[in-house]
Amino acid sequence: MLRRIWRLHFWVGLFAAPVLVVLACSGLVILYSQPLDAWTNRHLLVVEPGPQAVPLDAQVATAKLHVGATDTLEAVTPPDGPNSSTRVDFSAATVPGYPQAETNVIQVFVDPYTGAYLGQRDQLSGLVGWANQLHRMFGNDGPHVALPSLGHLINPSAYPESTIPVGIGNLWMELTATWILVLLASGVYLWWPRAIEAAKPLLKVRWRSGGRIRWRDVHALTGVVIAVILAGYVLSGMTWTRYWGENWRAVTATVTPSTEIDAPSTPAKLGDYDRLGRRIAWAATDDPIYASAPGGTVAQLSYADIDRIATDEHMVPGYSIFPPSDSTKDGTTTYGSYTVVNRWPQRVSEQRTLYLNQFTGATIANATAAQDGALTRLTSFGIAMHMGNQMGWLTRISATVACLGVLLSALTGLLMWWKRRPSGRSGLPGPTSPATRANTPKRAMSTVAVVAVALGLLFPAFGISLIVVLVAEAIIAARRDHASRVTSTTTSRSVDPSPE
Incomplete structure (x- = not known):
């Protein structure tokens, strides 16, 4: 069993390591995006x-x-401090939106004291923008596949679309994330103390041994230290995936529904304002965008008025103001509301959306x-833990340790393979022998099968990929056995049974 799990760990690592390295490097940039952004875009x-x-x-x-x-014009973000500029977000008419792509945002910056134009940028450009694109494997940009919607099966009225358009990159991310969980579980199994490896240290590195032993200890210790943290990041990140995450959203809304706010609403939803540069919680x-009842005047309040109200309401500095969007149907106009959202990423305690009547400034809802x-x-x-915000520097440090640990694990895994491989050969693990397979405890195989089935049902993309892997391995094994029988038969026929 040990050998078979080791072989699984090696091949899954070979598949998942490149993605893990990309996630770790881009995650570090995102984790410190604010200081990096201030340094690279100070002007x-x-x-x-x-x-x-x-x-x-x-x-x-x-x-x-x-x-x-x-x-x-999509949003106005007043300065979050005395040294900060004002940001005004625009979306270009030619830029495709979801599901074709994650809509890019044009960010224009203005000096709040002089009113001078400071410049502009595309949110997806620059170091931080590219890190965000890499970290989500370019999200829904590019080709799509339509997959069944669990939400539609649960509640067709709330989720009228029977399918979810999923970007290939996003689906690849979801698939790899589940295999990373397998990688972590198999790594912990290999590290776990057992009688046949009594001399192996658990929480110690044999530095003096050198070679593969030293790198093996570093690899194992690093993996065990970050395993729980990394599993938490994988699971929390899965809630953002376009397919599994949207289905999970439907499950949470059904099993533990949120309290509904009794107020007239517009056809729009808060998610319509979601952009890479200004994430919605x-x-x-x-959540719906609530409607404004016309007051004594039909004059819309100014952004300055809404900014003053948001400040008085103690919104967290850095909040964004979305302009109201009106809609007309059958000759009747539904007036939207000014929507003020706290900056994201945020702590759960800071999650807040303020809906203000566009004519009177009265609070319609405070979500x-x-x-x-x-x-x-x-x-x-x-999600707040994933972004390093929930507990301040404590979660940011743990996220940094996890990212650096991933890079160290990938490096030591590479060094272990290099030290172990025979001269002139690849050193890739081959299939287990028939004797080894026959001696594998049936109880252990049953446990692994149950875990695999459970993961396959919980994460359908993983389940399908696992079936593909098993079928491919069965075909390869059948061809290998056939070739072995042909070789054996040819050899036996070439030998003269009655020499004279």
């Missing part, structure tokens, strides 16, 4: 404080002058995590 983000700020609406007007006439994606169901709050907690 856009940092300003000198002045005696008085220019009205926010004048800043928005300046930003509009520097984008295309057909570009749509996972739990709030399906927080306290209104979410238990599974939804648990998922939001895992």
Whole structure:
């Protein structure tokens, strides 16, 4: 059993290691995106404080002058500190949205004290933008496949679409993430103390032994230390995948539904404003945009008015203001609301969306995590931990350790293979012998089979890939046995049975 698990660990590692390295490197960049962004784009983000700020609406007007006439204003983010610029987000009319792609955002920066235009950028550009694209394997950009929607089966009225369009890159990420769980489990099994390896240290590195033994100890110790943390990151990251994550969202909404807010709403949802550069909290994606009842006047409040209200409501600095979107049907106009969301990533306690009447500024709804169901709050907690925000520097340090541990594990695994391989050969593990397979305990094989079936049912993409792997291995084994029989028969016929 030990040999068969070791062979599984090797081949899964060979498959998953490149993705793990990409995730670790891009994850480190994302983890420290704020200081990196401030360093690489200081001319856009940092300003000198002045005696008085220019009205926010004048800043928005300046930003509009520097984008295309057909570009749509999406959000206004007032400065989050005295040295910060104002950011105004636009989307180009020619940029495809979901499900064709993750819509890019044009970010225009304005000095709040002078009103001067500082410059602009595409959110998906630069070091941080590229790290985000790599970390999500380019999300829904590129080819798509339509997969069955579990939400539609559970609640067709809430999830009218019977299929979910899933980007190939996103599906590949989901598949690899599940195999990473297999990699971690098999690694812990190999490390686990057993009688036949009594001399093997558990939490110690034999530095003086050198060679493969030293790298094996470093590899095993690093893997065991980060296994639980990495499993947590994999599982929390799965909730973002386009297929499994959306199905999980439907399950959480059904099993532990959130408290509904009794207020008229528009056809739009908060998830319509989700962009790579301005993420909406996972739990709030399906929340509706509430409607504004016209007051004594039909004059829309200014961004400055909404900014003052958001400040008085103690929204976390760095919040974004979404302009109201009105819709007309059968001659009747439904007025949208100003929507103010706290900056993401965020702690669960900071998850908050404020809906304000666009004419009066009155609060229509104040949505927080306290209104979410238990599974939804648990998922939001895992996401906040994943992003290194929930417990401040403690989770950021643990995430850094996990990323560096992944890189060290990949390096030591490579060194172990290099030291072990026979001269002039690849050193890749071959199939186990018939005798070894026959001596594998049936109870152990049954346990592995049960675990594999459970994972396959929980993660369908993994289940399908596992079937493909088993079928491919069976075909290879059959061809190998056939070739062996042919060789044996040919050899026996070439020998003269009655020499004279």
